[in-house]
Amino acid sequence: xxxxxxxxxxxxxxxxxxxxxxxxxxxxxxxxxxxxxxxxxxxxxxxxxxxxxxxxxxxxxxxxxxxxxxxxxxxxxxxxxxxxxxxxxxxxxxxxxxxxxxxxxxxxxxxxxxxxxxxxxxxxxxxxxxxxxxxxxxxxxxxxxxxxxxxxxxxxxxxxxxxxxxxxxxxxxxxxxxxxxxxxxxxxxxxxxxxxxxxxxxxxxxxxxxxxxxxxxxxxxxxxxxxxxxxxxxxxxxxxxxxxxxxxxxxxxxxxxxxxxxxxxxxxxxxxxxxxxxxxxxxxxxxx
Numbered sequence: 001x002x003x004x005x006x007x008x009x010x011x012x013x014x015x016x017x018x019x020x021x022x023x024x025x026x027x028x029x030x031x032x033x034x035x036x037x038x039x040x041x042x043x044x045x046x047x048x049x050x051x052x053x054x055x056x057x058x059x060x061x062x063x064x065x066x067x068x069x070x071x072x073x074x075x076x077x078x079x080x081x082x083x084x085x086x087x088x089x090x091x092x093x094x095x096x097x098x099x100x101x102x103x104x105x106x107x108x109x110x111x112x113x114x115x116x117x118x119x120x121x122x123x124x125x126x127x128x129x130x131x132x133x134x135x136x137x138x139x140x141x142x143x144x145x146x147x148x149x150x151x152x153x154x155x156x157x158x159x160x161x162x163x164x165x166x167x168x169x170x171x172x173x174x175x176x177x178x179x180x181x182x183x184x185x186x187x188x189x190x191x192x193x194x195x196x197x198x199x200x201x202x203x204x205x206x207x208x209x210x211x212x213x214x215x216x217x218x219x220x221x222x223x224x225x226x227x228x229x230x231x232x233x234x235x236x237x238x239x240x241x242x243x244x245x246x247x248x249x250x251x252x253x254x255x256x257x258x259x260x261x262x263x264x265x266x267x268x269x270x271x272x273x274x275x276x277x278x279x280x281x282x283x284x285x286x287x288x
Contacts, residue, residue, distance in 0.1 A: 001054055001089070003096055005047035009036055013051065016058040018219075020081060027082040030114045031138050031281040032260070033219065034063040034077040039191045041066050042184075046104050050096050052080075052089055059084040062093040067188075070105030075285065077112045110134070115282040130286040135263045138281040142256050144246035145276040153236060159244040162200040162212065164193065170202060170212050177227035188225070199249065203241045205232060211241055220256035221249050238271040246275070 009017065014036050021033055038048040043066070052060035059081045066074040076097055080089045101109065110133060118124055125131070147154065162170060171185040178185070189212075192200045197218045203211030213226035223245070228237050246257050260283060261268050
């Protein structure tokens with residue numbers, strides 16, 4: 001068994017991870033995929049990907065998603081091929097990850113999973129002594145709804161792509177929305193512009209930026225980082241925003257749209273349902 005830690009995945013390794021994920025999803029009836037880039041991690045030089053091979057076959061994979069400072073909580077995503085489970089491969093991956101995390105000062109982390117996996121393995125939480133500490137819905141659609149051509153909101157709102165000259169203005173709003181420091185928000189938005197597989201959208205109200213959302217289109221359109229400035233919330237702007245983004249991306253050939261949302265964020269869930277999304281799965285975050 002060979003274990004390798006990488007800062008960046010090569011194209012062939014990305015293909016191997018996707019093949020592994022397809023087999024796992026088919027077996028476990030799960031949906032969520034790991035993010036195969038370290039661009040948003042706080043330390044760009046930290047190995048974020050750990051791969052386990054058995055005779056050149058990728059049998060296990062761990063991704064460290066650490067987009068915050070060492071004193072904050074981060075997430076570990078662990079995947080093992082079904083026929084190679086119960087061989088302590090996950091334990092080996094976690095042990096390697098802990099060495100890396102310790103080097104960079106991280107000690108507070110969650111394990112990401114899906115409720116479907118827990119339902120299929122009812123003894124898992126008891127054996128691992130893990131508890132669910134957070135939950136979010138994985139929502140998807142291949143039949144997005146569009147804004148009506150005569151929607152009154154079209155008089156006030158418009159969609160455009162984020163440009164370098166608008167990063168600072170958007171970062172101020174992003175920092176306030178997610179309670180990040182401004183430097184972190186600036187880096188987050190700048191990294192997004194560099195990613196050729198990502199669209200960075202902004203929502204304008206009378207030509208003033210009031211919202212932002214990114215869409216990674218590596219496999220499907222995965223929306224993340226969406227926010228509407230607080231003073232403009234609860235006015236239907238979120239639903240308008242997501243519909244306009246999907247309309248734009250459909251013209252680019254995108255056929256499926258995916259996002260995750262906290263199970264307690266009822267306004268956001270209603271907005272996504274109104275845009276044509278359906279709840280497909282439930283992501284869970286576990287901790288001892």
